[in-house]
Structures are given as C-alpha cells and as structure tokens.
Amino acid sequence: LADSGDVVPVSVGGQSVLLVRDEANEINAFYNVCRHRNLQLIDETGNCGRLIRCPYHSWSYDLCGNLKNAPYFGGEANALPPDFQLQDHGLMPVKCAVWHDWVFVNLDAEAPEFENFLQPILNQLGDNDVADYQPVATIEFGEVKSNWKLLMENFIEPYHVQFVHKTTTSQPLQDHYPIIDEHCLGSAVDLSEDQVASAGEGTLGVTSHYLTLFPNFVLGTYQPDQLGVHLNIPLSAGVTVQRRVIYAHKDAVYSEQKIQQIKDLWHSVHLEDHAICERLQAGRHSAMAAQGGVLSPHWETSVRVFQELVADAVRPSLQK
Ligand code: FES
Ligand SMILES: [Fe+2]
Incomplete structure (x- = not known):
C-alpha cells in the first residue's frame, strides 16, 4: 500500500x-x-x-x-x-x-478507539520506539495446520521454550516471566551481558520480549536492534497462515549475510512451533480433550487470560 x-x-x-x-x-x-x-x-x-x-x-x-x-x-x-x-x-x-508499518481493522463499528487499545503494548515497549525500525526481510510460512488460537497460546507462554527450542535458543526458563497487561499478553526474558556473551552460536540468546495485541497481532523485541512481527491469520478452524517480517533499528547495520542468518534462525524457530501446534490441533480432536487440560499457575498465566479474552469475545454471539 x-x-x-x-x-x-x-x-x-x-x-x-x-x-x-x-x-x-x-x-x-x-x-x-x-x-x-x-x-x-x-x-x-x-x-x-x-x-x-x-x-x-x-x-x-x-x-x-x-x-x-x-x-x-x-x-x-x-x-x-x-x-x-x-x-x-x-x-x-x-x-x-x-x-x-501495520494496518489494523475492526469490523465492529462500536470498537474502542485504536489509540486506547494500543496503550498496553506501548506501555510494555517503554522507550523502545517502533518508529525507529525498518523492515529488512520477510519469511512466508504459508499454511499451518493449526487453529490460530493454539499458535497464539504457544507464543505467549515461555514454558515450552527450553524443550521445543532447545537447539535454537539460549534463554533459560528461570529468567522468563509472563506479561499480562490487559489485552497485551506475552512473556519476556531478560539476560545478563554474561549470558548473552555465552549464548550458543547461531541461537537466539538475547533479552527478548514476546508481546501480542489480542487477538492475533504478534510483536517480538530482541535486544539490541531487532523486531519481529507476525500475524496469525485464520483461514479456517484448522488452518492458519503466517508471514514474519523482520525489522532492524535504523542505526543498525545488517549485512546480507546477517539478514540471512536471522531469517534462517526464525525459520527454524517457527517450524519448531508449527510442528507442536499441529500436534496440539490433532490432540484436540481426541474425546479425552473435551475435559480440557491444566495450566501452570506460574508459566501459563498469560494463556489463561488469553482464553478468558476469547471466551468474552465469543460469549455474546453464543447467547443470541
Ligand atoms: S456494478 Fe457492481 S454489481 Fe453491478
Ligand atoms: Fe515457541
């Protein structure tokens, strides 16, 4: 546009x-x-x-x-x-x-003003101004055979990172914390300089904030100079499309080689998540899944709030 x-x-x-x-x-x-x-x-x-x-x-x-x-x-x-x-x-x-760089639409003519809606994620970004970042690369993932909500829930909890992204990240679970700021949900990990210096070669090992705006906008910040944005776009109940755009700070100098390394890393990380979310989707068809599961009161509090926001959003149409 x-x-x-x-x-x-x-x-x-x-x-x-x-x-x-x-x-x-x-x-x-x-x-x-x-x-x-x-x-x-x-x-x-x-x-x-x-x-x-x-x-x-x-x-x-x-x-x-x-x-x-x-x-x-x-x-x-x-x-x-x-x-x-x-x-x-x-x-x-x-x-x-x-x-x-992002266009938001809302079919509800009565929806609250966007400036107010944006406030929680602006609070979380603090003095990190997205206007300072420019797109440097896009990764098209195409279709993922999972409901968009499972991809969102997966993104906002840090519990799985140490297991699913064992070889692609260097971010210990105990350094994470969930983020729940109204409809801005996510998690973050703050690493010391020593931890960053000793991160595994080619892994994600920096202070990272994984933020979202309900329902499906995802924005990650990666110190010192990278942002990543993606949307979980539902095509149907069981299929979601993803495209990730990588942004670099305007003062950062990214060589072609560095951009390719970043793309390769995110490609691997997303594919690890997709494989899990496709199995989650398959598992939800089990008769046993009708009972639901349980959430960690420590690591999955943001998932709980996400599910409440979904329930609040669909309840009015269920009552019609
Ligand atoms: S001009 Fe658009 S439907 Fe007739
Ligand atoms: Fe993940």
Whole structure:
C-alpha cells in the first residue's frame, strides 16, 4: 500500500475487506462488496488508479469509497432513477487504523478507539520506539495446520521454550516471566551481558520480549536492534497462515549475510512451533480433550487470560 490507488484484499473474521491508499495518502478499509448487486470488487493485490470500478455494471467508487458513477442505471448514460442518490451508495467503511508499518481493522463499528487499545503494548515497549525500525526481510510460512488460537497460546507462554527450542535458543526458563497487561499478553526474558556473551552460536540468546495485541497481532523485541512481527491469520478452524517480517533499528547495520542468518534462525524457530501446534490441533480432536487440560499457575498465566479474552469475545454471539 505504498502508493495512491494501491489496493489489497484481506480476510477478516471470514469477511473480505479491501484496503486502499487514497489520494490524501490515508489508508481506508471497506467491505469488499459493490453496493449494486454485491459483487466482490477486488480479487487481487494491485493498483486501481483513481477509481475502484466494478467489472459487472461498471459502478465506480473513488478511493474514499464514494460512488462516483452508476452508468445507465436510470436508462440513459448518465441518468439516475428518481430518489437515487450516489452518496447513499458508497462502499461500506470498516474501522481502520495504522500503527507504524501495520494496518489494523475492526469490523465492529462500536470498537474502542485504536489509540486506547494500543496503550498496553506501548506501555510494555517503554522507550523502545517502533518508529525507529525498518523492515529488512520477510519469511512466508504459508499454511499451518493449526487453529490460530493454539499458535497464539504457544507464543505467549515461555514454558515450552527450553524443550521445543532447545537447539535454537539460549534463554533459560528461570529468567522468563509472563506479561499480562490487559489485552497485551506475552512473556519476556531478560539476560545478563554474561549470558548473552555465552549464548550458543547461531541461537537466539538475547533479552527478548514476546508481546501480542489480542487477538492475533504478534510483536517480538530482541535486544539490541531487532523486531519481529507476525500475524496469525485464520483461514479456517484448522488452518492458519503466517508471514514474519523482520525489522532492524535504523542505526543498525545488517549485512546480507546477517539478514540471512536471522531469517534462517526464525525459520527454524517457527517450524519448531508449527510442528507442536499441529500436534496440539490433532490432540484436540481426541474425546479425552473435551475435559480440557491444566495450566501452570506460574508459566501459563498469560494463556489463561488469553482464553478468558476469547471466551468474552465469543460469549455474546453464543447467547443470541
Ligand atoms: S454489481 Fe457492481 S456494478 Fe453491478
Ligand atoms: Fe515457541
């Protein structure tokens, strides 16, 4: 979405939403549906120029979603039926906010202001300003055969790190602590200079904060100069798509070789987590899993809160 007219279709909670950059350089989000007969408007990422044109009967919308033209709708080329106002048939907007490099959308028009929603993760970041970081690499993981919530739960608990990431990390369990700050959940590990110096070659052995914003935004900070961001995008109940973007501090100098090493490390770490989450997903189909399990009152408190947030989020629709 770098330029005016750049448009991207995304799936949000099973709804198709289009994101577009307008001529005032703002990013807007709309339901990806023509207001005439509800055709899905944008089917691939691209640039639509100054208008989003429906291929069916050529209704066209400007980049702010206003309907500009509904040709022949009233009979003649520019005729409109009596009582039909173009301004009543613009694209249906979706709440949208941008934080640094990331676009957040919320289908709930009553959702709280994003600035307030962001506050807990800003508190956790402290004086580490994400605006100082630039993307240097992307890893596409494609589809993981696991529910997105299992991937989130796995990310926010430190208990598994010593076992699952035995060869890829040098972060002792006892130096971790869970993070529970409203809907910013995660864990962190603070390492001494000696621990960092003695970390295994090619492993992750730095002070790291594994943060999330409910429901599915993930942001890790890795001292002194790296961020990693990924989304757990649900495709279905059993399939999630992941893409990780690696960011470097603007004052850091990353060689091509270093970037490749970082990519290789994160590729390995994610694959270790995917294998576990796919087995978790399989295990949840067992009749025995209906009883649920147990959570460590010390290491998995953030998982407990995550599950409560999920329950709070789905309860209203279950009661309908
Ligand atoms: S459905 Fe879009 S113009 Fe007819
Ligand atoms: Fe992990």
